[in-house]
Structure formats: C-alpha cells, structure tokens
Amino acid sequence: MYEEARETDPKKYIAGAAGDWELVVGLEVHAQISSKSKLFSGASAEYGGEPNDHVSIVDAAMPGMLPVINEFCVRQAVKTGLGLKAQINLRSVFDRKNYFYPDLPQGYQISQFKDPIVGPGTVLLDMKDGARVEIGIERLHMEQDAGKSIHDQHPSKTYVDLNRSGVALMEIVSLPDIRSSEEARAYVTKLRSILRYLGTCDGNMEEGSMRADVNVSVRRPGDPFGTRCEIKNVNSIRYVGQAIEYEARRQIDILEEGGSIDQETRLFDPKSGKTRAMRSKEEAHDYRYFPDPDLLPLEFTREWVDEIAAELPELPDEKRARLMSDYGLSAYDAGVLVADQASSAYFEKVATGRNAKLAVNWVMGDLSASANEKNVGLDQVGISPDQLGGLIDLIEDKTISGKIAKDVFEILLAEGGDPRTIVEDKGLKQVTDTGAIEAAVDEVIAANPDKVAEVREKPRMAGWFVGQVMKATGGKANPKAVNDILKAKLGL
Amino acid sequence: MSFDSATVQKIARLARIAISDDEAEKLQGELSAILGWVEMLNEVDVEGVAPMTSVTPMTLKKRRDEVTDGGYAEKVTANAPESDEHFFVVPKVVE
Incomplete structure (x- = not known):
C-alpha cells in the first residue's frame, strides 16, 4: 500500500x-x-x-x-x-x-x-x-x-x-x-x-x-x-x-x-x-x-x-556535494553543472589549481551566458578550459583587470587564440606603474576644477574621477591604484 | 466453474478469433470442461512448496553482448503477405 x-x-x-x-x-x-x-x-x-x-x-x-x-x-x-x-x-x-x-x-x-x-x-x-x-x-x-x-x-x-x-x-x-x-x-x-x-x-x-x-x-x-x-x-x-x-x-x-x-x-x-x-x-x-x-x-x-x-562512477548527487565542498559552489550552481557530465568536467579543468571563486564566476557567468545564447553545452561554446583558465590566470596575477578580462573573453569567443598573447598584442596589460597613473590623475584633476570642488563636499563623487581616469588609460589602469592615488591627491 | 457465453466471446476477441454464437455455445462447454479438469490441481496441498520452473536442474542460459545475427532483411520478409523495400506492409493501423 x-x-x-x-x-x-x-x-x-x-x-x-x-x-x-x-x-x-x-x-x-x-x-x-x-x-x-x-x-x-x-x-x-x-x-x-x-x-x-x-x-x-x-x-x-x-x-x-x-x-x-x-x-x-x-x-x-x-x-x-x-x-x-x-x-x-x-x-x-x-x-x-x-x-x-x-x-x-x-x-x-x-x-x-x-x-x-x-x-x-x-x-x-x-x-x-x-x-x-x-x-x-x-x-x-x-x-x-x-x-x-x-x-x-x-x-x-x-x-x-x-x-x-x-x-x-x-x-x-x-x-x-x-x-x-x-x-x-x-x-x-x-x-x-x-x-x-x-x-x-x-x-x-x-x-x-x-x-x-x-x-x-x-x-x-x-x-x-x-x-x-x-x-x-x-x-x-x-x-x-x-x-x-x-x-x-x-x-x-x-x-x-x-x-x-x-x-x-x-x-x-x-x-x-x-x-x-x-x-x-x-x-x-x-x-x-x-x-x-x-x-x-x-x-x-x-x-x-x-x-x-564497486565499479560505479561518481554519480550526480555525490559530485554535486563534492563540488560544493571543494570549490564553494552554491547548491543551485553545483546542480546545474553536474546535470551534464561534460559541463562539470569542463568546470573542474578550469577550477583545478586556480582561485575557485573566479572559476565559478567565469564558468557560471560569461561562459554559461554564451552557452545559453548559442543553446549548446559549456564545452561547445568554443573556448577551451585551458583558454578560460589562462584568462583567469591573467586576472589572478593582476596582468589584467576583471573589466579588461571581459573584453579578452569576447576576443577569445570571436577569434580564439591564447589569452596571454592577445593581451600582449593588443596592449591590454594593466597599468600598475604609479607614475603613469599619477599623470592621468593629475590631468583629470586639472581639467575639472569645478568637480574637484564638488567632490570635497560630496566624497561619493570620487567614483566619477575613477571613471575618468580609467577612460583616459583605456581601462588598463589598476583600479585599486587609481583609487588610492585619487584619494591622496583629492585629500579625501 | 463454468464460462458464460459473454466470457467466451471476450476470450475469442482477445485472441482475434471471430466465432459465431453457435460456436460460442459449443466452446462454452469445452472450455468449462477444460477448466474443470485443471481445477482438480487445487486439491493438491502446495503450502510451502516453491513453484517449479524447470524439470531439469538448470539455470537461465546467458549470451555475451555481441552482434552475431541479423543482416538478412530479404529472408525476414520472405514470408510476409505483403512487403515493400524490405518493410512489412499491413493495412493502415494509425490512431
């Protein structure tokens, strides 16, 4: 019964x-x-x-x-x-x-x-x-x-x-x-x-x-x-x-x-x-x-x-639990990944030996969005785990910012290639040279005296300056360095 | 136990055999007799006796997963009342 x-x-x-x-x-x-x-x-x-x-x-x-x-x-x-x-x-x-x-x-x-x-x-x-x-x-x-x-x-x-x-x-x-x-x-x-x-x-x-x-x-x-x-x-x-x-x-x-x-x-x-x-x-x-x-x-x-x-492979429920504990995936993300063996294998190749959080963000974020758009599996998007992993390495070692990484991702999607070579060829390397950033900051401050007065009243305005400096450097300036230098120069 | 004529007609229908009412009446007697005869088995006490599945002490024969047969559509359809391009052809049965 x-x-x-x-x-x-x-x-x-x-x-x-x-x-x-x-x-x-x-x-x-x-x-x-x-x-x-x-x-x-x-x-x-x-x-x-x-x-x-x-x-x-x-x-x-x-x-x-x-x-x-x-x-x-x-x-x-x-x-x-x-x-x-x-x-x-x-x-x-x-x-x-x-x-x-x-x-x-x-x-x-x-x-x-x-x-x-x-x-x-x-x-x-x-x-x-x-x-x-x-x-x-x-x-x-x-x-x-x-x-x-x-x-x-x-x-x-x-x-x-x-x-x-x-x-x-x-x-x-x-x-x-x-x-x-x-x-x-x-x-x-x-x-x-x-x-x-x-x-x-x-x-x-x-x-x-x-x-x-x-x-x-x-x-x-x-x-x-x-x-x-x-x-x-x-x-x-x-x-x-x-x-x-x-x-x-x-x-x-x-x-x-x-x-x-x-x-x-x-x-x-x-x-x-x-x-x-x-x-x-x-x-x-x-x-x-x-x-x-x-x-x-x-x-x-x-x-x-x-x-x-004794010969059973790791099954979806066990893999889900392992992905959650090993890589800190959310229950839902882990569930989505394990539903398809190729997707979870792809994710693990990207995540192994790298910052798990970055791997999750890129696989579940930009890569998944492209996969959904094309209506294919993660492994069919046209970017290999090595390429995506290489991109994540560049973010991790601060060669490029997360924002530039999105541009490189688009290039990988459209043209393929090696992320490091793309960054070098296109001159996308993050500017960490404080001298260059200081020069850019000085220029922006000099060109906008009214905004400078404003920001001293309203410190929240600082974001506008960051934006201008990033624009002046083609997005290549290290955002943290820009922030620090701006704060010092504006006396915030 | 005996069959009524509706049950006989139902069994015939399930077997896709058309029978007339006269035949049904005759079969009613025959089938009832057969069932009555088989029912004698109920007199045997089989409490606690496992059903017999084989008269010789043997187990189910098994085959390896290999393709060893097929590839002769001509032969398969040779006896079909109607065939076309190695398909069996039957009157339309679509729902």
Whole structure:
C-alpha cells in the first residue's frame, strides 16, 4: 500500500474557479539500455539501419525460435538500480504481456510483471528555489521494445520496420510523488543525467532512447487520489511539462462542472499542446500476463552485484556535494553543472589549481551566458578550459583587470587564440606603474576644477574621477591604484 | 466453474478469433470442461512448496553482448503477405 511520503507546498496548488486543486503525477520512463545487441537475440541494437536489417529470426518471432538473454543488459539494469539507490532482486521473472499490434510480431512483449529485477529506490531533485525533493522509485524492470510503424508511406497501408523490435528497455516506474509539472521535468532531467553518468542509456529522447508515460490526476488538497489518466509516449522533457499542464487544467474543468474523470489512455499532440483520448481503448489493459515458459527465472549472486557496485562512477548527487565542498559552489550552481557530465568536467579543468571563486564566476557567468545564447553545452561554446583558465590566470596575477578580462573573453569567443598573447598584442596589460597613473590623475584633476570642488563636499563623487581616469588609460589602469592615488591627491 | 457465453466471446476477441454464437455455445462447454479438469490441481496441498520452473536442474542460459545475427532483411520478409523495400506492409493501423 502506498503511503504518501510528502506534503505539497500550498504555493504549488492550482487555482480553480472554486478553491485550490492539487496535482499528482507519476511517471513510467522507458529507457533503452545501451548495448551492442538486443535483449534476447544477437541482432544489432544500434539506432536506425536499413529496414529490417537489424532483425534476427528471433526478433521477427518466427516459429520455434528461443530467446537467450544478453548478460550485459542484465548488468546494465543492475547498475542502474544501484545508481537509483534501489533494492536489487537476486531472482526475477520474465512474463509475457499479451496484445496484438503489427509492430509486435510475437503477439506478446517479454517483460517483468510480478518479480522485477529492481525494487524500491529514490531520485533526489534540486529545485530552483533551493528545495530538495525526494521522488520514490517503485521498481525497474527489463522488457523488449516493439518495432516501428510508419503511417505516412502509403495512403491505406502501414509500413513496419522491426529493427527496434527486441531492443532492451528498462521501464523505470516512479511513485505518484510528483506535485508539479516543474518537478516532473526536473525528475526526467535528473533520471537522464543519472543514466548518462552510469552509461546505461544514452538518454537521447529525439531518437526515442527515452520516452515517458505520464500519469496525471488532480484532487482537492488533503483528499484521496483522484482518477488518473495516462498520457502515453511523451518524447521530450518540455512536452512532459506541457502535457501535464494541459491535462491538469482539462481535469479540473471537468470536475468543476460537476463531471467525473474516466480512467483512460491519452496522447499528447505537440502541435496543439493538447491531450486527446486514444481510440479503441476498451481492451487496452487486459494483458493476461503469465510467466514466459521459454525463460527460466533470472538469478545472480550478491557477490556479482557487489562487483558492479564497486565499479560505479561518481554519480550526480555525490559530485554535486563534492563540488560544493571543494570549490564553494552554491547548491543551485553545483546542480546545474553536474546535470551534464561534460559541463562539470569542463568546470573542474578550469577550477583545478586556480582561485575557485573566479572559476565559478567565469564558468557560471560569461561562459554559461554564451552557452545559453548559442543553446549548446559549456564545452561547445568554443573556448577551451585551458583558454578560460589562462584568462583567469591573467586576472589572478593582476596582468589584467576583471573589466579588461571581459573584453579578452569576447576576443577569445570571436577569434580564439591564447589569452596571454592577445593581451600582449593588443596592449591590454594593466597599468600598475604609479607614475603613469599619477599623470592621468593629475590631468583629470586639472581639467575639472569645478568637480574637484564638488567632490570635497560630496566624497561619493570620487567614483566619477575613477571613471575618468580609467577612460583616459583605456581601462588598463589598476583600479585599486587609481583609487588610492585619487584619494591622496583629492585629500579625501 | 463454468464460462458464460459473454466470457467466451471476450476470450475469442482477445485472441482475434471471430466465432459465431453457435460456436460460442459449443466452446462454452469445452472450455468449462477444460477448466474443470485443471481445477482438480487445487486439491493438491502446495503450502510451502516453491513453484517449479524447470524439470531439469538448470539455470537461465546467458549470451555475451555481441552482434552475431541479423543482416538478412530479404529472408525476414520472405514470408510476409505483403512487403515493400524490405518493410512489412499491413493495412493502415494509425490512431
């Protein structure tokens, strides 16, 4: 029996015409296991390929063929379970899930029903407002993917390609712990990042390596769960959010008009941003599961699991904690960096052996801004960690000021090159020669007698003089030196 | 236990087999007899006995993750009632 693990922040309630509503969401994520060959056959599991080229006689379900399990896929599922801090079941069972569809040649999908390979676990979410939300994982089980139906090749025919048929999937089922579309997006993002760290799924949603079935219901705060609708096969994180927003509003409107929700399977249409009921749903859920007589129970030892556990890489949550303690990153910044392995690796290359605070400011500031502008990862902006690190070195050894550094950054972005050479070639070196700065200060003071009188009344005016001196020196004067000399000369 | 005719029709529909009312009536008797016969197993006390999954003492055979099969789309689609460019072709089933 599911016990609700959390209370919803009333700020997250959805306002209805008469009182607030609470959203309840649970997700089933289908993640393709990264492997060379399929779950039960030796055909290639690679994406794409010529029609029916990655298909063996087993995948085409020719009579008399027997499935033989891919040991590496089992290992990948166990590894994923460990990454989700979940219970690993040393004995699990494959069942047949029976239904008819042209892209399912067996007439059943080999899946795991009663005894999945992985039991309860958790995923931690770091929300923008600093909140940490724990989402329960109910189970993870292994199953076969179906083939692909193509409907636009012919006016009255459907074309079927079985290349995907039999590819190994993990279905990862969350508890109904999610309370907003924002949390649902954060959950899929975090899950994808964990899978990518583990190397058990490439998380490429455009190629269908990860897809989500989204269960949505609404209720009055404090009430028992409402009737849910399942939105099938949502294939982007953004669409997950949109589908939930639309579906919640649809259900609230029905309930507020005195209607009731039919438990049904729906589809999300990205073009209209709406969900609609699937046709022919009457028998959709009569799957008549039974243990697959072709497959013995899947069993392995605790020692084997421990071996896999010992090889686990550093995962996002651990890396986040380490970045926070080693480099003084804020919880949010650390969360953003670890979501993408390349980004956190980039940051660590820049930060290692340097002033961490400067590294954080530049990576999370200018570099992130450029990355967002170009809609690419930090490592794709066009400035290498060595270049950015070199720039930071120049700030640290006071060769250039922070302000000039921004100009050098722009040059690096536009033209590339070595920061030190750029600074030397363009004569951007900070002027620390007090004689030169004194001369500039004297000039500004001499040219502005009225301002000099003013600043003696209002010392806050000193900033204007700093600005003028910086301008006169092309921004190259050391700001601290300018300040000190100005104060002395103006008698402040 | 016995089947009513609606249950027989439902089972037939799930199996995608069209049956007439006459056939349903005949099957009603046959299926009820089969079920009754299998139900005799309930007389055996299996309290505390693990379900038998294999008649020989063996474990699940496993395969290494290597591509050893496929690459013969011609053969795969050879028996298809209709095919085109190595696709299987079926009546339109789009939702």
